[in-house]
Amino acid sequence: MSAAVNGKTNISKELKKAEGINRLVVLPFKKSVEIAYKSIKVRFFRSLITTMSLVLAVSFLSFVSVTNDVANGFLATQNPDLRQALVRSGYDIAPEDTSVGSSPKQKWIIVLSLLVCVVGIVNAQLMAVTERFREIGTMKCLGALDRFVLRLFLLEASMQGLVGSVVGAVAGAIFAIINNFIRFGTVVFVELALLDVLFSILLASLIGCFLSLVGVFYPALVAARMQPVEAMRVEQ
Amino acid sequence: MSAKRNIVRVSKVTKAFQLGKLDVQALKGIDLEIAAGDYISIMGPSGSGKSTLFNMIGGLDKPTSGKVFIDEVDVAQLDAYELAWLRCRKIGYIFQTFNIIQVMTALENVTLPMVFGGMGNDAAVEKGIELLELVGLGDRFQHKPFELSGGQQQRVAIARALANDPSIILADEPTGNLDLKTGEEIITLLKQLSQERGVTVISATHDIKMLNVSDQVVWIRDGRVDKIEDRSELSISVGQVDIRE
Numbered sequence: 001m002s003a004a005v006n007g008k009t010n011i012s013k014e015l016k017k018a019e020g021i022n023r024l025v026v027l028p029f030k031k032s033v034e035i036a037y038k039s040i041k042v043r044f045f046r047s048l049i050t051t052m053s054l055v056l057a058v059s060f061l062s063f064v065s066v067t068n069d070v071a072n073g074f075l076a077t078q079n080p081d082l083r084q085a086l087v088r089s090g091y092d093i094a095p096e097d098t099s100v101g102s103s104p105k106q107k108w109i110i111v112l113s114l115l116v117c118v119v120g121i122v123n124a125q126l127m128a129v130t131e132r133f134r135e136i137g138t139m140k141c142l143g144a145l146d147r148f149v150l151r152l153f154l155l156e157a158s159m160q161g162l163v164g165s166v167v168g169a170v171a172g173a174i175f176a177i178i179n180n181f182i183r184f185g186t187v188v189f190v191e192l193a194l195l196d197v198l199f200s201i202l203l204a205s206l207i208g209c210f211l212s213l214v215g216v217f218y219p220a221l222v223a224a225r226m227q228p229v230e231a232m233r234v235e236q
Numbered sequence: 237m238s239a240k241r242n243i244v245r246v247s248k249v250t251k252a253f254q255l256g257k258l259d260v261q262a263l264k265g266i267d268l269e270i271a272a273g274d275y276i277s278i279m280g281p282s283g284s285g286k287s288t289l290f291n292m293i294g295g296l297d298k299p300t301s302g303k304v305f306i307d308e309v310d311v312a313q314l315d316a317y318e319l320a321w322l323r324c325r326k327i328g329y330i331f332q333t334f335n336i337i338q339v340m341t342a343l344e345n346v347t348l349p350m351v352f353g354g355m356g357n358d359a360a361v362e363k364g365i366e367l368l369e370l371v372g373l374g375d376r377f378q379h380k381p382f383e384l385s386g387g388q389q390q391r392v393a394i395a396r397a398l399a400n401d402p403s404i405i406l407a408d409e410p411t412g413n414l415d416l417k418t419g420e421e422i423i424t425l426l427k428q429l430s431q432e433r434g435v436t437v438i439s440a441t442h443d444i445k446m447l448n449v450s451d452q453v454v455w456i457r458d459g460r461v462d463k464i465e466d467r468s469e470l471s472i473s474v475g476q477v478d479i480r481e
Contacts, residue, residue, distance in 0.1 A: 025320045026354045035340075042339040138335040141296070142396070143324025143352040145316065228323070229296040 027148045036155035050124040051164035057117035058165045062172030062204035069196040070180045071100045121215025129223045140228035150224040157216035165208020169201045243436050244270040249302035262288040264459035275430045278440045280456035290440040294406045324352045328397025332409035334389040336381040342392045343377035349399040367395040387418035407439035
């Protein structure tokens with residue numbers, strides 16, 4: 001009896017190898033993007049809140065670096081009046097300095113705000129995973145692999161991250177320019193190093209995207225490792 | 237002859253859970269053979285190990301000892317990819333809580349397993365509409381789950397379970413969250429599909445209504461198979477139940 005069973009199992013093993021190519025479960029990339037986009041759209045308000053902490057942190061980062069860009073633009077003109085204006089508004093510039101960088105205190109605050117933002121994202125995404133455990137379990141019952149779930153969560157986070165950090169970076173830059181305009185007047189627009197500002201916005205956006213992915217990685221891993229049997233549980 | 241082929245074979249299966257310091261024996265040696273094309277009900281009080289057995293058959297859980305064969309393939313031998321393939325192509329799941337994916341329309345829910353199975357988008361949509369018509373929701377395929385009643389959601393779930401022409405449909409208390417009449421409709425639909433398509437339906441249930449359509453009823457009690465009744469013997473026990481009520 002047992003020999004016969006083994007024989008049969010072996011045959012099915014052979015069959016499986018022969019059909020190997022057909023026996024793959026797939027999720028095309030385009031379809032994953034579509035699903036990720038839809039689940040953001042459906043939970044729009046929730047996604048907005050998740051993204052908000054990122055928007056704020058990135059806009060702070062962008063604000064600080066664009067403000068520095070403006071000051072550097074002033075210094076580059078070698079105009080003593082502008083240098084004087086900077087000193088009066090609180091910049092700590094030694095006579096021989098030709099540029100201003102972020103002070104250690106500024107850097108510390110930026111790092112702290114980004115850290116808080118990542119923790120916020122982890123928290124929000126963990127909640128999202130718990131909320132969606134039934135959906136994830138169901139998908140797994142329908143044949144989804146761990147990496148499909150991982151990919152869906154990473155895609156969702158990168159979409160949120162991209163939009164959130166671009167919005168944050170641009171908003172921070174605009175706010176920085178307005179703030180400097182109020183302090184120094186129209187000279188800000190004349191001496192603005194546009195390339196530097198664009199670079200600051202780009203850098204802030206990239207950092208934002210990266211943070212969003214870092215923040216979602218652990219929650220996505222939790223989601224991907226969820227057992228399909230969870231979908232069967234009745235209690236909410 | 238093919239009707240006598242065993243699609244599911246459970247052999248000496250035990251399952252132990254660790255609840256804190258306590259070892260709980262949920263299953264104490266189950267032997268069961270299920271013929272292809274049959275409509276099977278697994279009955280038993282809660283805590284009898286019914287759900288555990290059910291999850292084993294569905295490849296959702298692995299036994300502590302013993303073996304589960306689906307189509308003569310030992311489930312424990314499969315790796316993650318093969319298991320996903322099995323869930324996708326061989327087994328259709330129906331849940332007590334419907335588990336329609338909320339962010340997708342009825343049609344997208346039905347086509348999702350086909351997408352996983354590698355079917356092209358157009359073909360999947362065409363087949364999805366066909367399946368939704370089959371379960372009587374032909375005009376509602378663009379509806380979101382929250383626009384559908386419980387019975388309609390369960391119909392979507394049945395269409396979804398049929399998406400990749402599985403050989404087995406596993407229904408876990410499919411009527412548990414439905415009222416009497418809707419429950420009956422769902423049972424009739426399942427029975428009809430099982431007959432028309434030759435799908436093996438295995439359902440775990442408390443629902444006495446299920447007994448009427450079952451080819452075989454497996455009673456589970458205290459982690460063991462209490463008795464297996466064929467339909468011919470069944471009318472008597474149904475009568476008894478009715479009398480008691």
